[in-house]
Amino acid sequence: MKIFINIIAGIAFIMQSVSFVLNALIQKKPECAINSLYSYFVVTAFFCSVLVVVLFVIMYNFNFKFLKIKILNCFFFLVGLLGTYIHIWQLFMHHDFVLISFVLLLYDIYIFCKILGNLLVKTGNAVKNGNIVRRELNLTERVEEKKHYENPGRF
Structure with a gap:
């Protein structure tokens, strides 16, 4: 083709x-x-x-x-x-x-x-279900989740 x-x-x-x-x-x-x-x-x-x-x-x-x-x-x-x-x-x-x-x-x-x-x-934009999602937000959320798993007693 x-x-x-x-x-x-x-x-x-x-x-x-x-x-x-x-x-x-x-x-x-x-x-x-x-x-x-x-x-x-x-x-x-x-x-x-x-x-x-x-x-x-x-x-x-x-x-x-x-x-x-x-x-x-x-x-x-x-x-x-x-x-x-x-x-x-x-x-x-x-x-x-x-x-x-x-x-x-x-x-x-x-x-x-x-x-x-x-x-x-x-x-840096990704289209998901018709909405534009910023990738930077996903990166900061992952860092916060990683900190939470390392120290579960602290928030």
Whole structure:
């Protein structure tokens, strides 16, 4: 299954790279500053869309320690948001690469779930029965229980 998913990721990477290059080449000369900023935004978002595939392959196949760094996860989240914008834009506005855009949206969802999972674990929060429980409280309770067992006569 992993080989099949990686092959789909490779095809999506190639198709999105072609789309990125073609979109960069056919951009018109902007008439005002807003159009210029929007053109830069679209080029940046297309680049992030290509990076989404690379991030997906890294997060899906490997479990490196540096992938759990909070700042890096925030950067990945931003890249994923810009990539998601382009995938939705391609899917619903331009009707270009519909199947590839749909697959890339699924990759975005996987990346967001993985990043949010890393952020929840990294901040020390654990979700139990819908409630967020702090791990520090559990550590202090264990220390108090240990003291109670060592000296049962003292409280």
